[in-house]
Amino acid sequence: MAEPLLRIRSLRLDIEDHDRSRAVLLDVNFDVMPNEVMGLVGESGSGKTMTALTVMRLLPPAARASAGQIDFGGQNLLSLPESGMRQVRGSKIAMIFQNPRAALNPLMRAGDQVARALMLHQGLTRPEARRASIDLLRHVGISDAEARARAYPHQLSGGMAQRVLIAIMLACRPALLIADEPTTGLDVTIQAQIFELIKKVQAETGASLLLITHDLGVVSEVCQRVAVMYAGQIMEQAGVRDLFQRPSHPYTERLLGSILRVDQAAELDTTRAIAFASIDYDSAGCRFANRCPDVLDVCWAERPAACWLGDDHVVFCHLRSEGQP
Amino acid sequence: MTEPLLQVQDLHKHYREGRTTIHAVNGVSFDVYPGEAVGLVGESGCGKTTTARCILRLEEVTRGRILFQGTDLTALPRSRIRARRKDFQMVFQDPNESLNPRFSVRRTLREPLQLHGLYSSDAQLDEAILRVNLEPEHLGRLPHQLSGGQKQRVGVARAIMTTPRLVILDEPTSSLDMSLRIHVIVLLKRLQREFNLSYIYISHDLSTIRHLCDRVMVMYLGRIVEEGRTAAVFDDPTHVYTKALLSAIPIPDPTLKRSRILLKGETPTARVLMAGCSLQDRCGFVLDECRQPVPEYDLGDGHRVACRLAREHPGFQTAA
Numbered sequence: 001m002a003e004p005l006l007r008i009r010s011l012r013l014d015i016e017d018h019d020r021s022r023a024v025l026l027d028v029n030f031d032v033m034p035n036e037v038m039g040l041v042g043e044s045g046s047g048k049t050m051t052a053l054t055v056m057r058l059l060p061p062a063a064r065a066s067a068g069q070i071d072f073g074g075q076n077l078l079s080l081p082e083s084g085m086r087q088v089r090g091s092k093i094a095m096i097f098q099n100p101r102a103a104l105n106p107l108m109r110a111g112d113q114v115a116r117a118l119m120l121h122q123g124l125t126r127p128e129a130r131r132a133s134i135d136l137l138r139h140v141g142i143s144d145a146e147a148r149a150r151a152y153p154h155q156l157s158g159g160m161a162q163r164v165l166i167a168i169m170l171a172c173r174p175a176l177l178i179a180d181e182p183t184t185g186l187d188v189t190i191q192a193q194i195f196e197l198i199k200k201v202q203a204e205t206g207a208s209l210l211l212i213t214h215d216l217g218v219v220s221e222v223c224q225r226v227a228v229m230y231a232g233q234i235m236e237q238a239g240v241r242d243l244f245q246r247p248s249h250p251y252t253e254r255l256l257g258s259i260l261r262v263d264q265a266a267e268l269d270t271t272r273a274i275a276f277a278s279i280d281y282d283s284a285g286c287r288f289a290n291r292c293p294d295v296l297d298v299c300w301a302e303r304p305a306a307c308w309l310g311d312d313h314v315v316f317c318h319l320r321s322e323g324q325p
Numbered sequence: 326m327t328e329p330l331l332q333v334q335d336l337h338k339h340y341r342e343g344r345t346t347i348h349a350v351n352g353v354s355f356d357v358y359p360g361e362a363v364g365l366v367g368e369s370g371c372g373k374t375t376t377a378r379c380i381l382r383l384e385e386v387t388r389g390r391i392l393f394q395g396t397d398l399t400a401l402p403r404s405r406i407r408a409r410r411k412d413f414q415m416v417f418q419d420p421n422e423s424l425n426p427r428f429s430v431r432r433t434l435r436e437p438l439q440l441h442g443l444y445s446s447d448a449q450l451d452e453a454i455l456r457v458n459l460e461p462e463h464l465g466r467l468p469h470q471l472s473g474g475q476k477q478r479v480g481v482a483r484a485i486m487t488t489p490r491l492v493i494l495d496e497p498t499s500s501l502d503m504s505l506r507i508h509v510i511v512l513l514k515r516l517q518r519e520f521n522l523s524y525i526y527i528s529h530d531l532s533t534i535r536h537l538c539d540r541v542m543v544m545y546l547g548r549i550v551e552e553g554r555t556a557a558v559f560d561d562p563t564h565v566y567t568k569a570l571l572s573a574i575p576i577p578d579p580t581l582k583r584s585r586i587l588l589k590g591e592t593p594t595a596r597v598l599m600a601g602c603s604l605q606d607r608c609g610f611v612l613d614e615c616r617q618p619v620p621e622y623d624l625g626d627g628h629r630v631a632c633r634l635a636r637e638h639p640g641f642q643t644a645a
C-alpha cells in the first residue's frame with residue numbers, strides 16, 4: 001500500500017476549562033491516503049473540529065496537544081516551529097471552516113479574498129488573479145459572479161459565503177484539503193455540484209480531502225474511507241461500503257440507525273436516536289459504555305484494543321475482541 | 326376555522342447594490358396557523374433568510390404586509406415590536422448571530438426570561454439546557470468554547486425560553502448529527518403539541534422537513550413555486566424544480582445508483598426580474614408558454630404549483 005499523506009498517531013488533546021482539564025481527544029489514530037476522500041463523522045461535540053484544528057495548528061489558547069504525532073510530508077507537524085507551519089498552512093494543507101462567515105474577512109470584498117489566495121499560492125499577478133477569481137466563483141456555482149465578487153460577506157446568503165470559502169480553498173491548490181461541513185447550508189443541488197467540482201480538482205491535482213460531515217448520505221456518495229468518532233476517540237474505521245454494510249461498533253450501528261430518509265416517512269420518536277447521557281472523560285474504560293446497550297463489565301474498566309475485521313476495517317470494542325461476530 | 330397566526334401578504338424585499346437592484350423576495354404570500362409547522366426549502370440564495378428577517382422586522386420590507394395575530398408588523402413602531410418579541414423568536418442560520426460572544430450560555434438563556442418578567446430561578450436554565458441534550462456545566466461557557474452543534478443547540482434553547490407563539494428556525498440542525506437531530510425534532514414536536522407553538526422551519530435538510538413539517542413551501546428565486554401538505558409535495562412533486570431538488574438528495578446507501586433530474590446551467594441573477602417562470606432557462610420541459618406569467622394551479626388540499634406540468638396532474642382536473 002502507498003504511504004499515507006497524513007498519518008495521525010496516538011494524538012491526545014487536552015482542553016483547560018474552569019481549572020479542570022480534560023482529554024477532548026484521546027489516542028486518535030488515522031491516515032489519509034494520497035488522492036482519497038476520507039470521511040470523519042461522529043456526534044456533535046465529539047472532537048472533529050478539534051482534530052482538524054490540531055492538524056492546522058490553529059488551536060484555541062486553552063487547548064494543548066499533549067501526546068502523539070501528526071506526520072505530513074516527512075515532518076511531524078506538532079513539532080514544527082510556527083514559521084514552518086505557516087508555509088504548510090494554506091499552500092499544502094488548506095481548511096474550510098465550519099462557520100463560513102466567521103472565516104471570511106468582513107471588510108474585504110468576496111472576489112478580492114479569492115484573488116488574494118490566487119496571488120499568494122499560485123503566484124498570479126493582480127489582474128490575472130482578478131480574472132481567475134471570477135472564473136473560480138463561477139465554478140463553485142455563484143451566478144452573476146462578476147457582480148457577486150464585489151459583495152461584502154454580509155451581503156451574501158449563507159450558502160454563497162460557503163462557496164466563496166470553497167473557491168478560496170481551491171485557489172490554494174493544497175495537497176490536503178480539510179473541509180469541516182463544507183456543504184451545510186447549501187441546497188442539495190449545489191452540494192452535488194460542489195462535490196463534483198472537488199472531485200475534479202482532486203483528479204487534476206492529486207489532492208486528498210478530509211471531509212468532516214454529519215451527512216451520511218454525502219459520506220456514502222463521496223468518501224472512500226470513513227472514521228467514526230465518539231467523545232474524542234475513534235470507534236471504528238473502514239472503507240465506506242464496509243462501514244455501511246458491516247457496522248461493527250454499537251455506536252456506528254446506532255448512528256446509521258438514526259438516519260432519516262426522505263423517501264420514508266415514519267412516525268418519529270427518540271427510540272430511533274441514541275439515548276442521552278453525559279460523557280465521562282475520566283473513565284478508564286470505553287467512553288461509550290454508559291450509552292451502550294450491549295455493555296460488558298470489562299467496558300467500564302479497560303479501553304478496548306484495536307480489533308481488525310479486515311485489511312482496512314478496525315473497530316475498538318470489547319464485544320468484538322471477545323470474539324463475537 | 327381558526328384565524329391564522331401569521332399572514333404574509335405579497336412580500337417583496339429588494340436590496341440596492343450600487344446602481345442595480347437585487348430582487349431577493351418577489352411577492353411571497355402564505356399563512357401560518359397556530360400549532361402548525363411550515364417548512365421553507367429552496368436553492369441557496371433564493372430568499373429564505375430574507376423572508377424570515379422581514380417577518381421579524383429585522384429588515385424593512387420593500388412592499389407587502391406581515392400580519393401577526395391580525396396586527397400589521399410593518400406598520401408598528403420599533404418600540405412596539407420589541408415588546409412583542411416574546412411571542413416570536415428566531416434561531417439564526419449563523420449561530421454567532423443568535424449568541425453574543427461575550428455572554429455566557431447562562432446569561433444568553435436568562436436574559437429573555439428577565440426581559441419579559443418570566444425569570445424565577447436558575448433551575449429554569451438547567452432544565453432548558455438539558456432539553457437540548459447539553460449539560461448544566463455548559464452554562465458557564467462562552468460561545469467560542471462550544472462546538473458548532475453545541476452552539477446551535479444553545480440557539481434553539483434560547484428561542485424557546487419564553488414559550489413564544491411562533492419560532493422561525495433557520496437551518497437550526499445543520500451542525501448536528503442525525504441522532505441529535507431526532508432529539509431536536511422530537512422536542513419541537515412536543516412543544517408544538519403542548520403549547521400550540523407554530524414554526525417556520527427553513528432548511529436544506531429535506532428529511533428533517535419531511536418528519537417535522539405539516540406543510541412545505543418550495544422557493545425559487547424569490548417566489549414560492551410549489552406548496553402543499555408535506556407528504557403530497559414529497560411523494561408527488563410537480564414543479565420541475567421540486568423534482569430536481571428531491572432527486573438530488575444523497576441517499577445513505579453506497580450500493581445505490583440513482584438517476585437525477587439535472588437542471589441546466591446556473592441560477593440566474595436576482596438582478597433582473599424575469600417574465601414568466603423563473604426556471605425557464607434551466608428546465609428541460611420548457612415551452613413558449615413558460616415565458617409568459619405562469620398561473621398557480623390548484624391540485625386540491627392546498628397543493629399549489631406554478632408550473633404548466635401541473636395541468637397533467639390528476640388533482641388538477643378534479644380541483645378545476
Ligand SMILES: Nc1ncnc2c1ncn2[C@@H]1O[C@H](COP(=O)(O)OP(=O)(O)OP(=O)(O)O)[C@@H](O)[C@H]1O
Nearest residue numbers: 017044045046047048049050470471472473474475
Ligand atoms: N475553548 C474550549 N473550552 C472548553 N471546551 C471546548 C473548547 N472548545 C471546544 N470545546 C469542547 O471540545 C469538544 C470537541 O469540540 P469540537 O468542536 O471538536 O466538536 P465537533 O465534533 O466538531 O462537534 P460539532 O459537530 O458540533 O461541530 C466539545 O465537547 C466542546 O465543548
Ligand SMILES: Nc1ncnc2c1ncn2[C@@H]1O[C@H](COP(=O)(O)OP(=O)(O)OP(=O)(O)O)[C@@H](O)[C@H]1O
Nearest residue numbers: 155156157158159340349369370371372373374375
Ligand atoms: N444585505 C444585503 N445586501 C445585498 N444583498 C443581499 C443582502 N442580504 C441578502 N442579499 C441577497 O439576497 C438574496 C437572498 O438571500 P438570502 O440570504 O435570503 O438567501 P437564502 O435563501 O437564505 O440562502 P441560503 O440557503 O444560502 O442561506 C441573495 O442573492 C443575497 O445575496
Ligand SMILES: [Mg+2]
Nearest residue numbers: 049098472473
Ligand atoms: Mg465541529
Ligand SMILES: [Mg+2]
Nearest residue numbers: 157158374418
Ligand atoms: Mg439563508
